[in-house]
Each structure stands twice: as C-alpha cells, then as structure tokens.
Amino acid sequence: MSTYSYKYFNVTFPFENVAHVEINRADKLNAFHTEMWTEYGTVFSALSVDPNVRTIVLSGAGDRAFSAGLDIKGGADALTSSSDLDNARTTWGFKRMIKSFQDAIGSVDTCEKPVIAAVHGIAFGLAIDITSACDIRVCAADVKFSVKEVDIGIAADIGTLTRLPKIVGNMSWVKDVAYSARIFGAEEALKQGFVSAVLEDKKKALEHALKLAALIAGKSPVAVQGTKRLINYSVDHTVQEGLDYTQIWNAAMIQCADPTEAIRATFSKEKPKFAKL
C-alpha cells in the first residue's frame, strides 16, 4: 500500500481497495486556499493511478462543515491584482490562475476511479464545485448547500455552473439556487437529484458512502472504471458518438480475465478476485 501524507488532507484506507480522503482544516471550516487546492489536485492524480485503489470517498473533517468554500483571505489575495499591469495582462494572469484552479478541482472528474462525496454541515461555494465533479453525492440531514458565489459578487467559475446543469434534471431549480445563492437542505437536494441518498447524520452518511465504496471496490475494476469513462464520455457527446467510442473501448476491454472470474465466483458463491488495474 502506498503512503499518502499530505498537509491538508488525510488519506486512509478503511477497506480493501477503498481510499478515504478527508479535507483536514476543520478549524477553518475546511475552507480552501491556493496551496490547499493545489494539493487537492495532487491527491487525486496520485489515487487515479494507484493500482491498490478502486473507489474513493471524500468527506470533510469536523462537525460543522464539509467546506465553507474559498478561504476569504486567499480569495481576497487572488482578487488583488498588482497595480502595474494593464487590464489585459491582469486578465491573462487571472485566466491562468482560474485554469489551474479548475484543473485541480477537476482532477476528481479525470480520476479513473469513482469518487463518492459524503457531505455534511456547511457546503458553500467551492464545496458545490467540488462535489459536482464527484461521481456520486450522498449527504447528512444537517447539510446546508449554497451556490454562494453571487453573494460575493462573482459567478461561480470552478465548475458549478458547468456541471450542475448536467447532473440534475430541473433547470428552473438550478437557476433559482444559482441566481439567489439561497441555502438548500438535504431533502431538497435529494428531490432535485443533486444527491442520491440522505442519511441521518455525518457519521451515517460517511458509513453509507464507505459501504457503497467497498461494494463497488469488490467488483471488476476494468468494468467499473470503464463504466465511469463511458458515462463521462457520453455526457459530452451525441448518442451515436457515445456508441462509437464504446465500440472500440469495449472491443478491447472485454479481452479480460474478469468476466470468467466473475462468472466462476457467482457459480461457486465465492467472492471474486480481480487483478489490479
């Protein structure tokens, strides 16, 4: 098992092939600054190619917040452009910075393994960008979600406005919460399809996520990780293009030891054993 040691994230392995990433800055409500989101990208890039990892759970340390979003101080710094640049050069600098920020948060999207977010307490602003990039979202009953960015005078730019309309099915609601920045809770998130399960509290939500992660980790990694790739590809393409890509993908991937092992295990009522990926 690889060792994962980070300043702002605890990475543990509670079950075989399951990684748990915990945002670890509870005293600041797990708010993110530049160093932190850079590290976040590093964590998921490493997990993406670790053959011992098959599923990942993401949660926030402490009782109060999954994450309060962008650290006000860090954000304010970023918004203070040095005075000797003209506006075009300032824009150019911000563009590079936003790209790096998006790439770091989007590392969960490009991560080859499924990532399940277990969300509790405050989940504002950047917390929506982060969880929108995850594959599966479950939450505790106490969760407080908010697309908070308009309240600080900006449009959300690290993924919320791009991904939210593609992961829920009520555009009227998406725009309602995105324009108003109002807080919405667990039941509303479930009803509108932003999460797929609501649990009693943080502990239960995390248990649920870890148990689901363990279930998925027990299945063929070629099948599961292929499923993630094919769904993500299909969301971004026409039906026919999705089918075309699937043709070549699966033509290669079914030349695999896993179907035989899966069928053997089913008949012998054993747990299947799949090689690393």
Next chain:
Amino acid sequence: MSTYSYKYFNVTFPFENVAHVEINRADKLNAFHTEMWTEYGTVFSALSVDPNVRTIVLSGAGDRAFSAGLDIKGGADALTSSSDLDNARTTWGFKRMIKSFQDAIGSVDTCEKPVIAAVHGIAFGLAIDITSACDIRVCAADVKFSVKEVDIGIAADIGTLTRLPKIVGNMSWVKDVAYSARIFGAEEALKQGFVSAVLEDKKKALEHALKLAALIAGKSPVAVQGTKRLINYSVDHTVQEGLDYTQIWNAAMIQCADPTEAIRATFSKEKPKFAKL
C-alpha cells in the same frame, strides 16, 4: 427609468430594478398572433440592455390563462400559403417565418437578465415554448399545461421540443406529454422538474416570482448576469468547453467593484449598492 409602452404587453417596475411584463390580451386568453410575438421580441430586446433592469417577471393578464397559445386565426392565416408559389418557395417562406418567430420567443433566452415566468390557468402550445425559454418557472395550483401542437397536426416548432428535454430530467415523461398533448397540472410539473415552485393561486405565484426577482435584483448584476450566460453556455457544450469559456469570462469579470462592495456590505450589515450594468 425608461418608459415602456406597448400594445400587447404591460411593462411595469414593481420593485427597484425589477421589470414585470404582463401579456395583455386577456379577452383572447392571451393568445398570440404575428404582430404580438413580434412585439414580444422587441420588449425583451429592450429590457436586455436597460441598465435599470436586473430581473424580469413574465405573467399573463386575467384569471383564466397565462396564454392559450397561438391564435387560431393568426395560425390559420400563416398556414394558408398563396397558391401561385411552388412547394419549394412556400417552404422557403415558412422557413423565414418560423425563424423570425423563434427569434422573437428566444429573445428571453438571449436576454442578459434572468426571466422568471409566473404561470397560471391555461398554458397551452406556444405557452410551453415561451416558458421553456425562461430561466425559472413557478406556477399557480390551477395551471393547465399542454404541449398542444400535435392536436392541431403539427410538431411544436418555436422551442418546446428543443428546450424541454434540456430543462427537465425525465425523457420518458417529456415524450409522453409531447406525443399525447395531454394536460398536466402543477404537481406533475413540479415533480418532473418543469417548474421549481407551486403556489396556491395566481396572486401568490406572481408575488413569489416578484419577491424572488427582487431578491436576485439586489445582488451584483455582473455576478447574476454572468451566471446566466455561463449556465446557458455550458448546457450547449462539453464540460471542458464550458470550463474554458468560464476561464476567460471570469478572468475579465472579477476585475469588478462588486466583490469589494458585497464583502463590505456583509460586514457592515448593510444592503450592498452595485453600479448599473
């Protein structure tokens, strides 16, 4: 404040920076003819660039209908092609006409400001095209929606069939109501995600819409109108393309006085004041 004086639409300003557009042909159930949808496009094109307007509410005058759709007479006229044209030339003429019609109704989509539809009573045919192009939809409990077009022998062509699958999350239901032209009510619309709130009656629905409009109008217009643009862009593009466009958009738009004002107001517990846009 600009003066808005139209034949078929009342435009008023019930709150600061909030415009209320009322379809004003109650004696004909607010049915639309050519002159009327042309004027409709004019109204929203004007509001789009009016610096005093930040959000818009759209509703229908009278108790009975938001809109009964296309005026039978107007529609019948349009369907009567002059007999001395061959079919190709007739098609060419209809194509120009449909484009103009789509452009007029779609002016709400390209309008820079959020538009909230408050729908009550009859909302048939064109009413679905119109509300589908709005950002947020709320309705009264008495609403009667219908994708009515197949009942007059045509496929809906002013936006319903294009936008409906992108704003709700149950394609089986979309096709059910689009093929059958059956009437569906407020609760079904809410459950399927066509509206995001149901209110007791027309009065309450309008109040709710205006209150939401006022709330949003109190926020940074750079942030809110940027949010509309980025969501609409993202719906039509891949995730990565949405993020790319957001990079350059926000790199420019965060060079803005509004974040400072928003933070100042939050700390001083005052209402923030944002410059016109």
Next chain:
Amino acid sequence: MSTYSYKYFNVTFPFENVAHVEINRADKLNAFHTEMWTEYGTVFSALSVDPNVRTIVLSGAGDRAFSAGLDIKGGADALTSSSDLDNARTTWGFKRMIKSFQDAIGSVDTCEKPVIAAVHGIAFGLAIDITSACDIRVCAADVKFSVKEVDIGIAADIGTLTRLPKIVGNMSWVKDVAYSARIFGAEEALKQGFVSAVLEDKKKALEHALKLAALIAGKSPVAVQGTKRLINYSVDHTVQEGLDYTQIWNAAMIQCADPTEAIRATFSKEKPKFAKL
C-alpha cells in the same frame, strides 16, 4: 395489414395503427442471443416504414421477466475469441460485432414511430439497454431493474451508459446504479425519472401502454413522428442547432392536410382521420 411472423417475437395489432411486439422466449426469461437481437433489429426496421403502424408497444412474454438480458451461453460464445488471431484482430472482430449489436438495439431509436416499453419482472443488463432506447417507459410494480453488466466483469456497451445519463435527471443516481449493479424497483425508477408511470401489475402496465399507444395513434402521424425526430435531434445538439433544424423541418411539414383535418374534427366533435405516412 402486413403480416409479421418471427421466431422470437410476436407482433400483433391490438388497436388500429398500434403494433405490439412481444419478446417471446419466456422459458429462458426472454434472454437474448445473437440470432435474437439480429431479428429484433429486423422487426423494428420493418415497423418503422409500415404505413399502417403509428405507435408500438414492447413487452416480454411470461410472468417472470421482461428480459434477463444477454443469454449467458450466447454471451460466453461471443467472448471466446478464436486463438489464432492476434489481439488487434480480435479487437477488430469484437468492434464489428458490438456495432451490429448496437445497431440492432438502436433500431428502436431510429424507428420513426414512438415505442413504449411496458416492463415487468426481471429487467437486467441488456433489458436496460433496450428500454433506454425506447421513447416512453412504464412498468409494473414488481419490476426489478439492474444495470447488471459490471457483475459479469464488463461495462455496458449496447447503449445503457450512453443513453441513461440523457434520459434521467440525477447523475449521482445513474452512477450509483451503474457502478453497483444493484437492483432497483418501480418506485425508485419513477422517482428518478427512468419510467413515467408505475402500474399495479404486468397486465395493467401493458394495458396502460397500449391505451397510451392508441391515444397517440389517433393523432396526426406527421405531427407525432416529427415530434419524435425533433426531440431526438435536439438532445444531440445545441439549442440553436435544434431550432435551425426545426425551421426547415416544419417549414416543409406544415404543408400538410392534417392541421385542417384536426381542426375540422375538433369543431365537429368527430375523430379525425389522417392519411397514412
């Protein structure tokens, strides 16, 4: 009326202009093998251009299953590549096979007429690919759905992973059921938007589907089949592209006898009669 005689499918005409396709291999839980999915494609290609058919209902024979998915034997055969080919050539062969399989199951998508799936009992694996390609899905209360493929070590490749994210509105749920292969029932399918109606049992579900099919078959086929085409086109394109295509489509299609007949029938309170298409 044409005669439809097939080995694995019963094709009957319970109402005027309504075809009922029944998967007819109840002793094997309606599982599919190569000969069968090839025939399936033939059935829908024929119905697509039969002027006597306006809507189609698809169901499975027997009490136990809509379909248990791919026939294990057939599937296993397909996965056994002959040993004298190198991997590239084996991949090439699988690619051709998957394309044929996708084309056969996708024949429902390209079928010009609306297809309504009435699902009951077991609906595993390929059953999800099949029903995802249908226009409307209704089910019996006893239904057991599962995106079963990962349990046999492969990613679903005949359409599920491509179409499912486009027909329901909760991506978190889509990935949950696609990664875990867990069984979900009628209520969950309804809540998440995979089906648009749940009926008491198979008989009621089929009756509901047939009644809906008959209702739609009574309407203008130019309008209904145009509606199918325009919705499917719009799902795969930007809003503006959907509108552009609609312009030329409807400019031609409104030069039709059906609007006049529809209006005449409405006023005379008669059933309209539309010419074949």
Next chain:
Amino acid sequence: MSTYSYKYFNVTFPFENVAHVEINRADKLNAFHTEMWTEYGTVFSALSVDPNVRTIVLSGAGDRAFSAGLDIKGGADALTSSSDLDNARTTWGFKRMIKSFQDAIGSVDTCEKPVIAAVHGIAFGLAIDITSACDIRVCAADVKFSVKEVDIGIAADIGTLTRLPKIVGNMSWVKDVAYSARIFGAEEALKQGFVSAVLEDKKKALEHALKLAALIAGKSPVAVQGTKRLINYSVDHTVQEGLDYTQIWNAAMIQCADPTEAIRATFSKEKPKFAKL
C-alpha cells in the same frame, strides 16, 4: 426593383438579379467607422430577402483601396472607455459592441444570396474580416492584403481569425500572415487559396466578378441559395450531420418548378426562367 439609398454604400443593379454594393468612402480609403459598419449590416440584410436579387458583388470605390480597415479615429474612440466604469463593466460594454460589429460584418455570411468580393489595392485589417465572410473572393493584381490587427496591438476580432482557417488550406501560412501582419499580394493569395481568381486590374476584377454573378443569377435561385446554405451548414458540422440536414432540406426543396424549367430550357436551348425567391 427596390431602391437602395445609403450614405456609405452605392447599391446598383448592373445585370438582371445582380446587385453591386460599392463601399463609397474613397477619400478615406474606404475605412470603416461605427455608423458605417452598422449601415453595412443593413444593406446585406435587405438584399438577403429582396426577391429581385440573386447574387451580389462587393467592391470598393476609388483606385487605391478596397478598404484600409477600421478607421483609426473611430477605432480609437471605441477603445477609450469612460473612466467611471470598473473593468468588468467596461468589458461588458466592449462585448456588446464587438457582438454588434461581428453581426454587421457577418450579415454577408447569413445573407441568403451568394456574395462575391472583388478586391483591389489596399485591403487591410477589417478588409480581411469582410472578405473572409464573402462566398467567393477574386482580386486585382495590385491588391495588398494584410491581417493588420497585431500591428495595432489587438487580435483580429470581427471574423478573420475564425473564418480564415476554414477557407484556406495551409494553416502554417494562415498563422504566418496572422502573427506577422505582413502584406501579401495577389499571386500568394491565389496560391494559398484565399482568392480563386486574379485579374489584371480593378476594372477587370470587377468585370469578372459581375460576369460570374450574372452567370449564377441565371440559374435556379432555389438551387443556388440552397447550395450556399448546405455548404455553410456542412462546414460547421460533421459529415453525417451535414448529410442529415441535407436530407430534410432537399426533400422539401426538390418539390420545385425549377428542375422542370431547367430541363425544358436545356432541351429547347432557351434561357430558363425561374420564379422569384
């Protein structure tokens, strides 16, 4: 014949169904300012739907220039933002302005009739944006083309950078002239595919363009204008999408009197007569 009377453009009708638009500000080398490009859009929008017009030739008045591009003064004005706006609001204003400018110059692209540019002398900056949006480009031997924008510190934004890579076949050359702003002449333009004919001088280039316009104007307008639309559509879509759109387009457009007339005229060796479009 309609009357076209403009301040900055002469519109004449040298042949039946052929319009000639001449940029008429020779004393300023036909440089454009805001009022002028606004009028330019108006000219082509009117010609687009004039049934007496089938082809259009665009040229510049005077001996020295097709157009020297953007008027320095006008451009400088546009670049002077009022000082009391923050950068975000300034950007917003420029965005609206650039969109209007693009729409005006792009009116040639959306104009239903073919537009042939006959270019001579100086053709700098905006002249490339303008001619890139035309269908066919011919030039005089004395022409001096330049993608001049980088020499005044901006990237070309009215269409050159978007259209040039799609209308010539040597991307290395496109970037060479776009980065260096160097002047290139008639032979180079012909060799690289920016123009399709080089004539001895301005008079000959204009004659060639008008003769070609007259030739095309003698053909079926349904066929010619359909050809423009189908080519432009295809450039922006995949091969299959281009074919799909063509299917519905031509299915409607071949129900036309023109094929019969064209064939009749061929056999009787007469000039065919086609109805207006």
Next chain:
Amino acid sequence: MSTYSYKYFNVTFPFENVAHVEINRADKLNAFHTEMWTEYGTVFSALSVDPNVRTIVLSGAGDRAFSAGLDIKGGADALTSSSDLDNARTTWGFKRMIKSFQDAIGSVDTCEKPVIAAVHGIAFGLAIDITSACDIRVCAADVKFSVKEVDIGIAADIGTLTRLPKIVGNMSWVKDVAYSARIFGAEEALKQGFVSAVLEDKKKALEHALKLAALIAGKSPVAVQGTKRLINYSVDHTVQEGLDYTQIWNAAMIQCADPTEAIRATFSKEKPKFAKL
C-alpha cells in the same frame, strides 16, 4: 477469393488483396439509376468486410465518362411525386429516398478499406458526390468535372456539398464551382487539391491507381485501415477529441503481430506477410 457478380459493376482482383470496381454502364455514360446506386452500396459493404481485400480502386468503363451522374430518366421518375399525397407526406418520402441514396454512396466512406478513384472523361453531378466520398482521387488529363446539380435546379444532396469543403482547401473555389456548375479540368482539380495526381490518359490513371493500391495493400492492414478510421474520425471532431479516440484505438491495435513482422521484413529485406483482417 470470394466471387463478386453484379449487374452494373465489374469487380476484379488485378493484384493480391486489391479489388477493382468498374462502373459498367458505358453505353449510358455510366449514369446511375436507383437500382444501380442500391447495388453500388451492396458492392462496397461486401468489400468492406472481405478479409482478402485491402485496397479498392474505382473507375468507369468506356472511353467517354467516369459517370455522367444521375440518369435523367431515373431522376425524373424520382422527382415525380404521386399526386394523392399532401406535401408533408411527399417530403417524408423524398427524405427516406435521399437517406437511402446517401447511405449507398456513403458506403465508400464507411468501407473499412481505402478506396482510390481513378477518374476520366465526364464526371458530372453524382460523380462528384461519389468521388468526394473516396479516400484518394487521381484523374486522367481529359477529365471534365462539374458540380452539375444547380443546372437541373437542385442543390447537390448526395454528399458533394458536405464533403467537398472538407477535402479541398479553397472555399472560394468550392463555392465558385458549386454555384456556377462550370466544368473544370484536371490541372485545376490538382491545383485546388481535389485530386492528388493527374495522369496522361485513362489507362495511365488506372495503372497509377492500381499500383498505389498494390503498394498500400502490401502494408499492415491493421495499420492502414486504422489510419483511415482515425483520419475520418479526426475530420469530424476537435483536435482533443481526435487524440482521445486515438488513445483507446491504438492502445488496443498495437497489440498486434504486424509491427514485429514489419520490422523483421525490413531487416531481412523480405516482403512482410500480414494476417488477414
């Protein structure tokens, strides 16, 4: 070796793994009617999956024409719609017919093997649609090309207008020949990039094509046919999408015996022998 026996096409095998398809209706200048283009599609669909075929050459029988295009009689029949259909139904019928026609001619595009057109004499109308769908075009010095369709009052709809802008690099020229229907010869076709070689006469052009076909047929079919697929895919997608598809394609296809054999043959100066595909 399979036997290929057709009514309108001679299929021979002049070299190992090289098929030669000759349009065989010289007495009618190889003009196409419905039965003929249907058969044409059948020919290429069969060759596409014949493991003995690696490259294909297409030419026209007789001295005078590669093909004069659509057979006037056949075409006229197709344009005569039966009088008892309304225009919408007539359009629907034409749409189906054009789709079948496009699919047949496009079978060369979807054919897995490279197809080289050797063109001589008259090559009008449909001949451009046909050759545009081929991979490589060479011609005899006597060739007379024409996008002839506008001269019979229609826009080309079987592929010319979609593919021509994507296979040559001078859009001004594309529109010139498409609008004017003027004849262009071998040198112009070479200069504009429509063909890649001009030979002295038909015999030499065919020899050149067959020799090139034989050269390519001697190389790895996995490499060559993969190259066709990857180029065609890339033309229809963004650079990044092309690269993404290439990743999965080649990851599978390099697990192949051919690289080893190719390198062995190079070092031993022998002709490599590749397994069938």
Next chain:
Amino acid sequence: MSTYSYKYFNVTFPFENVAHVEINRADKLNAFHTEMWTEYGTVFSALSVDPNVRTIVLSGAGDRAFSAGLDIKGGADALTSSSDLDNARTTWGFKRMIKSFQDAIGSVDTCEKPVIAAVHGIAFGLAIDITSACDIRVCAADVKFSVKEVDIGIAADIGTLTRLPKIVGNMSWVKDVAYSARIFGAEEALKQGFVSAVLEDKKKALEHALKLAALIAGKSPVAVQGTKRLINYSVDHTVQEGLDYTQIWNAAMIQCADPTEAIRATFSKEKPKFAKL
C-alpha cells in the same frame, strides 16, 4: 533571463524574446525515447509561461535529420507488454502511455507562444506528429518527410492523423502519404500546404525561422498570443462559436496598453516597447 538546461534539448535565446529549442541527439538522428519526449513536454510548458519569451523556433541538431522519429529500441520496449497482464489491462496501460506521449508532444499546441518549426533532412514518423503541432512550418530543400508509421505496422497516434487533415487542404494527398508512408520532399510539402516556405538549406531555413520569430516577437504579445489562441479555438468550433469566444476574449484584451504604444511608435517611427506577458 531564465536558465534552461536540459539533457536532450538545447535552449538558447538568439534574439530578444526569441527562444530556440534544438533537439540535441544528432548521433541518433534525433530519434525520441520516453525520457526524451517527457523532457520535451517540460521544455515547452516552461517556455509557455516565461514572460521573457514571445516566440520559439524548433529545429534538430546535426546535418542529417530533424528527427528520425521514435527510437526503435524505445518503441520496441513500449510494445513489449509484460506477459502476466490480460489484454484489457495491457490496453489500459498503453492508453495511459499514449495519453502521456500525446500530452508531451501537444505541449507545443497548448504553449501560449507561437512555435515555428525549421525542418531539414530526415523528418519521419514522430517528426510529423511534432511539426504538425507547431504553428508554422518552414523547411530546407533537402527535407525528407514521411508519415512512416504504417511501415512499422501501426497507425500514427501522437497527433499526425488528427492534425494533418486540419492543417493542409488536400485530403486526397493526406491519405495518399498517410496510407503509403512514401517520402515527400520540400516542394511537394510547400505545394500541398504542409510548409509555408522552402529555403535552400538547413542554415537558411533556420535563419528564416529565427528572423520570422524575431519579427513576431517585436509585436504586442497580447495581440500575437491572443491570435494563436483564437485561431486554435476557431479550428475546433463552428463559425458562430468562434465568434462568441472572440467577443469575450477581445472585450477583455483590448483594455491594454499595447494599442496606444503601437500607434505611438508608428507615428514616431520608433520600435514599440511592450510590457511582458
């Protein structure tokens, strides 16, 4: 000035703001292995954000070759998959490797500054992938280009097949050289638009490239680098999308000190001085 010290690449700064990257493995004909293409990506990622660099020239050391392509040994290693993996896992590994390889070579495409390739001698296989990703290509008269991959039994997968069809304008020629792997020289490359200039020998080609680089480096970096971005964006999008992106890009970028400086310098006949970017 930053120090650039690499194992396989010489990076020098022959003119102000101009970097020269020389592939430095002349004894192996500048063939690439894994360590080398990884370093190549590092070089261009660093140059991309170095404010002292405005244009870059790429060439190969030694008299004989720009690059002979992939190092046979390195390539062979990569093609030897470890025997204990099933084919699916082997494919997965290759996919990751090809992606890394593409990303490294594509770093020139995403590099913010223009890159000019000066090519001489042998330029086989990977050399085409590399130069296709550059902005501008010039060559010496002795150059020998070849899309060599099919000769070693694979399809080119590091960019050639994706980019080549987008940078030249004769698809027949593209497929000719890609299927046949035949060598083509400087004049053919110029005629077909693969290069934009041919010089007498390597020394002259490099001088030409450096002089062009210096010329471009003297212009506004905001304008030049914006031009690169807008052209690359436009190639991958529809005309309207290209224009849309340009609107927001330039609305921000024209708030720049460079236009004023450029105009001042022109009037005072001085060399303009632009701030770093």
